[in-house]
Amino acid sequence: MYVTTLIAKPGGLQPALVEALRNAWGGQSAQWLAADEAAEFAMERMPDNADDVWADVQGQGVDLIVQPLDGRRKKMLLADMDSTMIQQECIDELADEAGVGARVADITARAMNGELDFEAAIDERVGLLAGLPVQVIADVLANRITHMPGGRALVQTMKAHGGYAALVSGGFTAFTSAVAEALGFDENRANTLAVEGAALTGQVVRPILGQQAKLEALNEITARLGITPADVLAVGDGMNDLLMLQNAGTGVALHGKPALQEKCRVRVNHGDLTALLYLQGYAKTEFVT
Missing domain, CATH: 3.40.50.1000 (HAD superfamily/HAD-like)
Incomplete structure (x- = not known):
């Protein structure tokens, strides 16, 4: 058995969408986990068009997960x-305090998207923080995180x-x-x-x-x-x-x-x-x- 879960921001999940998808995929009765926010239904097999439907409902502000029910x-x-x-990103917030925020944020974004070696990227970014008072960490935690x-x-x-x-x-x-x-x-x-x-x-x-x-x-x-x-x-x-x-x-x-x-x-x-x-x-x- 498989289970399909549809999730949106509160108030963003329409019952009509849940029922239409349940009918199309031959699912069992829908169970609402949170009114107008999250619902699920079980079904016997993985749909062939799950990826296409995922892309379609993304445009409606809905996340779709299809997975085995067991486990x-x-x-x-x-x-x-x-x-x-x-x-x-904590390092970006520290860098902003150090006056190198834009430079570090660019490196962070590229590293998180896999464009840069992570270890080299963290060394480069932390190197720009040399001399920053340790107290700034507590300030960032209290005011920026x-x-x-x-x-x-x-x-x-x-x-x-x-x-x-x-x-x-x-x-x-x-x-x-x-x-x-x-x-x-x-x-x-x-x-x-x-x-x-x-x-x-x-x-x-x-x-x-x-x-x-x-x-x-x-x-x-x-x-x-x-x-x-x-x-x-x-x-x-x-x-x-x-x-x-x-x-x-x-x-x-x-x-x-x-x-x-x-x-x-x-x-x-x-x-x-x-x-x-x-x-x-x-x-x-x-x-x-």
Whole structure:
């Protein structure tokens, strides 16, 4: 059996669309997970035209996920941080404070779309932060960083059902530790900014956590927990998340860069992080906030 899930912003999912698609694909009765926001129906086989329909409903502000029904509710969340669990790129915010925001933001965008080597890109960007007072990190956290809508509900709902949550970022521990604590993650991994005195040196402590390290985190944490990568829901937005998303049971490109979306089967462009609960079959009334 397969299950089709349709998700939109609140008020954006029309019952007529759900019924039309259910009829076309021979689905069972539709179940509404949230009124006018998320619905699902089961069916016996994967539709041949799922990709074409996905493109059509994207134009209507609707995300469409078709997946096997069995095993879709996962035991672990593995999440990227920048532009995924938070709405910003931390290094871009630090760079803005240092007066090199535009230059760093351009490098970040190209790196996240897979146009630049991640390690070289992070070295170049951090190098431009040399001499920045460490206190700026706390200021950025307090005044510039906002959580992605639905993040706390995602983490807390999965944990309430026995899940484990890990935050794994190519960003920096100074930020992941704060975000992980605020949202309720069980652990976090990221890069460390080198500091001398009260200022950043412009260097990143080795080894650098990039795409391969995120895959290693997936394998290491699941082995430690006695589960498999198939039990994991992973989410990210950039090409440095690709291996993690491809090897998890469900890998979600959330508002993903174009290069990442081309390689991911599950894409969420209109919903927020609660979409990751809906695609597991959680109703809004089950969310833990």
